Amino acid sequence: MKNVNVLITGANGFIGKNLYVALEEMKNVSIKTYTRDQTIKELEQFLNQADVVFHLAGVNRVKDEDIEFVEGNINLTEKITGILRKIDRKPIIVMSSSIQVTNNTPYGESKKKAEEILEKYAQETNHNQVFIYRLTNVFGKWGKPNYNSVVATFCYNISRGLDVDIHDPLNEIELVYIDDVIKEFKNRIYCLKEKSKPFIHQVTPTYKITLKKLAAQIYEFYNLRKNLIMPDLSNPLTKALYSTYLSYLDQYQFAYNLEIKKDLRGSLVELLKSDHFGQIFISTSHPGVIRGNHYHHTKVEKFCVIKGKANIKLQNIISDEISSYVVTGDKAQIVDIPPGYTHSLENIGESELIVLFWANEIFDKDRPDTYFREVENE
Structure with a gap:
């Protein structure tokens, strides 16, 4: 494979960190990152070199919904498409969106608007390598508790003996594992000539579980140090959850005593x-x-x-x-x-x-x- 120049927006976020590390492991891939602290001039410079753009920047929890969702989820997408029009370049674009685009919430509406901006750009420029991924609840290592995922919150709290607050135990959520997301994103680098039809894509497999069962599963992991009973790791969700749980342990509490x-x-x-x-x-x-x-x-x-x-x-x-x-x-x-x-x-x-x-x-x-x-x- 020829050398591929990759730009990641939101590289400091949950998905961005995992993607950056995974791309570093690949040969012939050069990575640039863009964060909110950098200038538009730097963004233009990066876009002028990029073969693949992973547009992962965004916010999902804010203090001022009217301002921060627009700035974090809409404005940057407009800036990227505007620059690409200006410099007349068509790198592969992979954008992370959310299944919440249909929820009519301020967050969902902001992600939907970002999708529409990117779709309009692709249609007007006849760019057929734009991939929008509507992700469900992503879980895995390096997520931020009380921000990225309920799995992150449960793993962090339970591993430290803290309570978890469950308002609706029977509420069923749909999960997708970070490694499956990264695998799908990496495949876009290997398929440089693949056309996107349609724009909207999904990452599979996904898993459905109630909050009650999710908490019970993570409590089983917590109790393992006392009863020594391993979960059934032949179940792919259990395997992924256990790996995730261990990543949230206090780094100075990895060792435990046996009788x-x-x-x-x-x-x-x-x-x-x-x-x-x-x-x-x-x-x-x-x-x-x-x-x-x-x-x-x-x-x-x-x-x-x-x-x-x-x-x-x-x-x-x-x-x-x-x-x-x-x-x-x-x-x-x-x-x-x-x-x-x-x-x-x-x-x-x-x-x-x-x-x-x-x-x-x-x-x-x-x-x-x-x-x-x-x-x-x-």
Whole structure:
């Protein structure tokens, strides 16, 4: 791809920050940014060089609706189209608008007016590479709480133990993830000759969720540090929300403590649990210690020695046939523990043994599916 000159208006905003970083990662892309602190002369200079203009500047919460919405959402669009007419250039234009253009609110009306200005310019100049994206509620990293998104507000407050105010818990909102927005915008750089028909476009996928369910989901993330239960990340919305939630943690509160259960054998620490993938935990054992000597009917496990030397023995409880595996932390190896095999784990080294375990279900003390039976000597 040839070198592409890109101009971003509103680069300091939520979408602008994410787009700027993503474009910096691309080869052969030169980026200029324009903010409200710069001059019209600078804007003209940038537009005279730009192959692609991402017009993201705008405001959605103001003190004076009659002035600030006009200045932030309408006037800059008029200035851009006026300059492009003057210098007779037709860069690709990608403008972020909002689904609120149909709401008859001052904000929605200002975004609608900006759309109309851009559409009129495109029609009068026969410019067929103008893309207007009516975005729904965008969420993701670097959004501003109490400004950009209810997701940002919920993540920020809940992660800090603050209350969230929900006026209508059953109100359903439609969300779109910032990475999907950026992916769509980046594609416009790869499609320099693609014509826009019609002007109005959408970013997919979008997700619908009630405010009540959204808050409940984020509280699940908050409680993870105590109950260790991971959400179902196979759900794309849950996955995106969890990544977003972590981005709003206090930077000095990333680490958290786990409970260490100790006895004469060594220690055991549970790391993560999930109704979908089971449980991960880690144990330490002193030299000569033997763990296990039990079997399961349905539960299965995987053992991985991280440090030290172990002898893992398994005995079929029907045939009594025994197999053993000597494993060390020097070689990455997993030993499967099928149901119906009583098994033991012995530290046969001279130092501490550290083993990582996975089980396909969370341990339930009322239904442990664990039955004592010693592995016989071979």
